[in-house]
Amino acid sequence: MSFYTRFLRRCSATLILVALCFTATRSHATVDDAHGFAMEAAMPFVEQGFIVREDYWNGEVKSGQKLMIKHQMFKGNEYAFWLGTANDGVTFELKVLDEKGKEITIDSKTSGMFASVRVNPPKTGTYSIVFSVTSKKEVGLFWALAYGYR
């Protein structure tokens, strides 16, 4: 193997490693950013007495792709869900459906990189949170969905 070939192989390996490190750092940061924006959406709710849960959902999704999460809620509590993304210039869809598919969202707001909805579950049971994030610029988007109750 010539010196030139060895040199090229080493360069390629280094470039791949750097690219992988960069991708890993970037994806970690953007999911965290998405959660950060979800928490920004939560701030006014906390002032109103909502308790924010530490656990949350997150991931990366194709622009416009609908996602659904099943979640247990208790009648008597009021819930708020906060959806954040790390990308600007996006549009959100966020709604909560009961077991029959009827929307029970009572208040929804969107602002920049986050959206929020409030829910008073009419019964104790499983509900579906359906949402999407759509961007004209990005193909894949990082998202985080957090919730609180009072």
Added chain:
Amino acid sequence: MIGFIHLEAKSLSLREVARNDEQSFKGVASGEIRIFVCFTMTRTSFRYFTVLALASAFYPTSVLRAESAKAAVQEFDPQAFPGQVVDDVVVPVPSEVFSVLDKLGEPNWRHELRDVDFPKSSDRAKLALMFGMVVAEGFVSVQAEDKEKVKDIGREVINLATALGLIKAVRPHAQAILDAADKEHWSAIRKEFDQTQKTVRDSMEQMKDLDLSQCVSMGGWLRGTASVTSVVGKNFSADRAELLNQPMLVEHFLVTINKMGSSMKEHAIIADIAKGLTGILAKMEGAVDGFTKESVSEIGKTCDGLLGTIKAAK
């Protein structure tokens, strides 16, 4: 011919119901064929309209109503969701249920407190389950506003985290719990217990101990549910009992156990939990007209039995 028309009409109504909003759904469910036809006219091709019009003309209205009602029942099938279903389940913390019980009355939470002197063990499954239990006990002690109990629990959190090899991650939370207990800052303590549990589960997941992470959630849910059944049993009402309608969570735990590695799945405690949860799920699914006092008591007994099994296991 009629059979063919019927099939067309049925598939059309299902498609429309799946696609459209609640207003259209009401039109279908009420059996008002005229409303339904007008509605479909605006959205479907003339061919479909013709078929539907023929269907309504030839087919008995009552049958079509029955089919429409059937379609309404099938309206929202999460399995058929035209998107991606996120499998992750966030298990509610016990205080989510406790806060409703507080709104429905004033339970004596001090009566619900239990001993937190957990036995020493090197069994990591048992330790993880006990960790979940002790955090849930923490939520009960916050509800009871019992400062000394919170401190005892904070110390037990340290003991269990040490045994699990997670003390470095947990110590700041445990210290924050002890500090907030001195100040009787209950909301801060509640937040710390939630953070403690998340930190422990995240640490386990980083170490590829997904099964152990699920054990923490299961232990917490069992202890929280035991408290709820106890409070509901002491002052029974349909509203309080409805809080036990959590079949999705129980199913989630059963699926989780089923996906566990064979050594964990065959662990005596986990096998007992699977058996107990199966019984609880049957009671939840059987409570179509609401929970009876007896069914609440039976769920409570199952949870208490499992909590005892976890503590007593060698």
